[in-house]
Amino acid sequence: MIPLELTMTGAEVLLPGQGLSRTELFIADGVVQSDRAGRQVDLSGYLVLPGIIDLHGDGFERHIAPRRGAMKQMAEGILSVEAELAANGITTAVLAQFHSWEGGVRGPEFAGQVFDAIVSVRDDVVTDLIPQLRFETHMLDDYEGLAARIAGWQVPYVVLNDHLPHDRLAQGRKPPRLTGQALKAGRNPDAHFELLQSMHARRAEVPAALDTLCADLVNRGIRLGSHDDSTAQTRAEWRERGVMISEFPESLEAAEAAKAAGDHIILGSPNVVRGGSHKGNASAVDLIAMGLCDALASDYHYPSPRRAALMLAKSGLLDLARAWEMVSSGPARVLGLEDRGILHPGKRADLAILDAKTYRVAATLSGGRVSYMSGDIAMRFLS
Missing domain, CATH: 2.30.40.10 (Urease, subunit C, domain 1)
Incomplete structure (x- = not known):
């Protein structure tokens, strides 16, 4: 074209x-x-x-796997994703794909299929689609060869997160929704619980594994982010590994630490639109008012970046130019995209x-x- x-x-x-x-x-x-x-x-x-440059969104899951077992036309799903992105004014989109113990559409095998599908349709789409891997840090058996696989998938941006329910596991209690989660992953609920417990038990091995993985990824020129930073100490530990992007910090303390060190801070547009975090974390509006935000991302809802920017301008918190920077030039700087x-x-x-x-x-x-x-x-x- x-x-x-x-x-x-x-x-x-x-x-x-x-x-x-x-x-x-x-x-x-x-x-x-x-x-x-x-x-x-x-x-x-x-x-x-x-x-709009959307630097983190997983709202594409419902397109590529609309229901369990309906995962046969991956490329068609990516084309459908692009249509929704474009209808919401998004011209560059980071598709955040999990590599997680959750399995199903978030499992390691599925991740490879998604990345292959993105490559296969690049010549057929207008929107610039950028793959992102969201790696669950306690999957210690998956570390070996991971950096090479990421490079082979042509993934330029990796986010590291830990969604294990450690508090519950430390008490020997099953987390909420375990049965449904297990079925989505294709596991027996008891086997799923045992998997979570085994990863929790090996948590002391994770920091050293992360040190090695992050060093390898940084050497390959891959951009790194951390997800849901909760404390200044957590952010400092990530920074020491070369992880310079803080996605959706959960607390004012973590956001302030990121800002003080010159790290990039990404907040969720749905948090702005809703008027607060659905999980009770720090309010994006409050953090923006304090200058603790470099960019807004769609997170799980593609209409939200446009709506959030317009809401910030309408409220008078920011003028339109500064509000729109949150979804355009701000994300471009975070991603190092100097041409847009x-x-x-x-x-x-x-x-x-x-x-x-x-x-x-x-x-x-x-x-x-x-x-x-x-x-x-x-x-x-x-x-």
């Missing part, structure tokens, strides 16, 4: 350092241009904003075009190519 060559007029455009202004925007060859290009399109009544995130000559023509009255996504362009368009705006482009 050849990128569009257009001169967009009449719209309010969010330019770096200027906020919204009624100005012309030129795109050609997949990038923003400094001079007029192609034919003119009147976008009066619309806002043209930098495309702002509408400036030479940058990728990644655009989220919103209806100025409803703020709904009317069209999305990624690299100057249309990934989504709906309603009356189509006539503007076609006429």
Whole structure:
């Protein structure tokens, strides 16, 4: 597909350092241009904003495995994911795939299938899809050869997390929902409980294993993040291993420690939209107000980045330019993507075009190519 060559007029455009202004925007060859290009399109009544960069989302699970056993058309599932991403103004998306003891769609075998499917459809999608591996740190038997497998899967970003219910396991008690979790993993509930207990029992071996794994991944140039940091000490331990991204810190203490050290802080857009964490952790709105956020991610809900940015602006906590940075140039900096995130000559023509009255996504362009368009705006482009 050849990128569009257009001169967009009449719209309010969010330019770096200027906020919204009624100005012309030129795109050609997949990038923003400094001079007029192609034919003119009147976008009066619309806002043209930098495309959303979603740096952590696992909302794609329902597309690739809509129900247990329905996992046969992985590539078709990824194409369906892209359609939802584009409809929500997302032009670059990190697909966060688990490598977990939870099994099923979060199991190690399934992870490899997902990464292979992403590679297989890259030439068929417009949205830039970036794979992320979320590795459960207590899976000690899976460490050997993992860094090489990650490189083979073409995964540039790894997040390390521990979702074992340690408090319960330390008491010898079964965690809630164990039976349902076991069935999803294809295990007998008693065998599943024994697996959790065995990983918990070997927890003292994990730090040394992580030291080796992280050093290998850093040497391979792979970006590393930690998930749900709870304390300043936890964040410091991750930083010593070269893990410079703090995803969804659970406490003010952890977020402040990350900020003080210059680490990147990612918060969840649903936390903003809901007005707080569904798990009772630190409020994203409060952390943003204190300057403790570099970027917002969709987490589990793709409409949330756009909604969160608009809510932050409407509330007056941030102006629109700063709020939108949380879902565009902020994520670009975290991911080291210097070619996108702002509408400036030479940058990728990644655009989220919103209806100025409803703020709904009317069209999305990624690299100057249309990934989504709906309603009356189509006539503007076609006429």
